[in-house]
Amino acid sequence: MSINLVCTSKPCDGLFYYSYEYTQYLNSCGIETQMVVITHPRFTSHDYINSINKKYISFKNVIFDDFDDSACTLIMGRSMLTLPYIDRKSYSQDQLMILHLLFRNKMISVYSENHKIEYYDALKYFQANTVIDLCDHDVYKNGIGKHFEKKIFFDIHKPVIENHQFEHLFIGTNKTYYNAAKSLVYKYKSHGIVIYDAYEHDSSLNNVIAPVENLLGTFKKYVYTKDTIDPAPRRIQECKYHDKEIIYEAYNRGAEAYKNRPIEKPDVKCIIYELQK
Numbered sequence: 683m684s685i686n687l688v689c690t691s692k693p694c695d696g697l698f699y700y701s702y703e704y705t706q707y708l709n710s711c712g713i714e715t716q717m718v719v720i721t722h723p724r725f726t727s728h729d730y731i732n733s734i735n736k737k738y739i740s741f742k743n744v745i746f747d748d749f750d751d752s753a754c755t756l757i758m759g760r761s762m763l764t765l766p767y768i769d770r771k772s773y774s775q776d777q778l779m780i781l782h783l784l785f786r787n788k789m790i791s792v793y794s795e796n797h798k799i800e801y802y803d804a805l806k807y808f809q810a811n812t813v814i815d816l817c818d819h820d821v822y823k824n825g826i827g828k829h830f831e832k833k834i835f836f837d838i839h840k841p842v843i844e845n846h847q848f849e850h851l852f853i854g855t856n857k858t859y860y861n862a863a864k865s866l867v868y869k870y871k872s873h874g875i876v877i878y879d880a881y882e883h884d885s886s887l888n889n890v891i892a893p894v895e896n897l898l899g900t901f902k903k904y905v906y907t908k909d910t911i912d913p914a915p916r917r918i919q920e921c922k923y924h925d926k927e928i929i930y931e932a933y934n935r936g937a938e939a940y941k942n943r944p945i946e947k948p949d950v951k952c953i954i955y956e957l958q959k
Contacts, residue, residue: 684714684753693733694892703835723772733893755789764797767804793817793825820939832914833948851901862907912936
């Protein structure tokens with residue numbers, strides 16, 4: 683059986699990159715997989731293509747606002763279901779119809795707690811029939827599903843070239859992250875805050891518009907500021923892989939788990955097992 687790996691995130695979000703990497707890794711394991719991107723209302727397909735081309739050595743196995751209705755559905759986080767439900771009035775009728783058809787198939791869902799109540803409302807709205815949960819129990823102690831850890835597929839990343847533009851990197855790709863960075867940058871004179879151009883920002887700060895070519899080569903130290911649960915913090919893994927210093931201005935269970943984990947290739951055994959049941 684093949685997989686539709688569905689992504690409804692913004693084009694430089696962690697779940698977008700995880701979704702692309704797991705699409706490529708599953709294909710390398712012989713599991714026919716396509717990444718189905720339902721474009722966020724504020725972005726276009728070009729934004730997603732640009733994001734992939736800046737970070738990875740190739741662009742493949744991605745379709746936009748379309749799908750194969752014979753395939754199983756996989757989402758790398760529950761928010762891929764809840765976000766289009768919460769913001770459904772901003773999506774086209776065609777997009778919502780595609781999501782209904784995708785989510786009514788057998789669906790493998792990676793557990794998260796971004797929207798605890800809304801997730802179950804979204805299941806009803808999209809008329810999901812069979813949902814199989816996977817969960818990182820080191821992050822969510824009371825989560826449900828077989829244990830599953832998100833890993834980064836570094837083999838398909840472009841090489842990092844050290845070309846420092848500033849010393850300290852902050853992530854500010856939503857209002858919460860940006861406000862956290864803004865409250866701390868006074869401590870770090872040489873800084874860059876990664877943001878989306880579609881959102882308001884303080885022009886007195888060094889805002890860096892995502893996606894950024896060779897992002898991991900533009901800074902020396904990463905300042906981690908997320909004090910809410912971060913299910914699978916990519917930047918921590920990337921900094922460990924490239925021997926970048928991490929300054930922890932905040933902690934959460936996700937950061938703690940990934941700080942102590944070794945860097946390994948993705949493991950998709952539980953996905954393949956559930957697919958073949």
